[in-house]
Each structure stands twice: as structure tokens, then as C-alpha cells.
Amino acid sequence: MSEKSDTLFEFPCRFSVKAMGLASPGFEALVIKIVGREVPDIHLAEVATRPSSGGKYLAVTITFEATSKTQLDAIYQALTDHDQVLMSL
Helix, strand or coil: CCCHHHCCCCCCEEEEEEEEEECCCCHHHHHHHHHHCCCCCCCHHHEEEEECCCCCEEEEEEEEEECCHHHHHHHHHHHHHCCCCCEEC
């Protein structure tokens, strides 16, 4: 099955990935570093953070120009593999 028929996205396209973890001083930088391995041109204006209502957790959303399903798979795998990332969407 080709990559094109394996996804509903047409690449390149704008895409947002969100990672959630405990609200620690370095969590935002960690997520940027992980995503940055596959997306070297992340613009800080495209990074948004949102604390949970109780302040215990932090969600980091990064919007970027996705180039392929392979790229997205690698990002999600790297986020999932990191012990500080509790969830990624």
C-alpha cells in the first residue's frame, strides 16, 4: 500500500501535534526538541502551551508544515517513547 493511499492527508499540509505531560520547567522545550528532530524549522510563534485547570499538567501544541505520513509517524513514536510525555494527539 502506498503512503498516499495509507492516509487521508494530502502532503504537504499544515498539521498540529499536541503533547501532554506534567507541568515542569523544561517540558515545553522537551516537546520542541522531540518534534524538532523531524521538523527542523519550527517557528516559536507556532508553539502554544496551555496548563490544566489545576496547573499540574501542561499541553504543548506545535503547528507545522507536515511533509509525509512517515514524518508524522516518527514524531508520534518519539513522543510516545519519551517517559515525560503522558499523551500525544
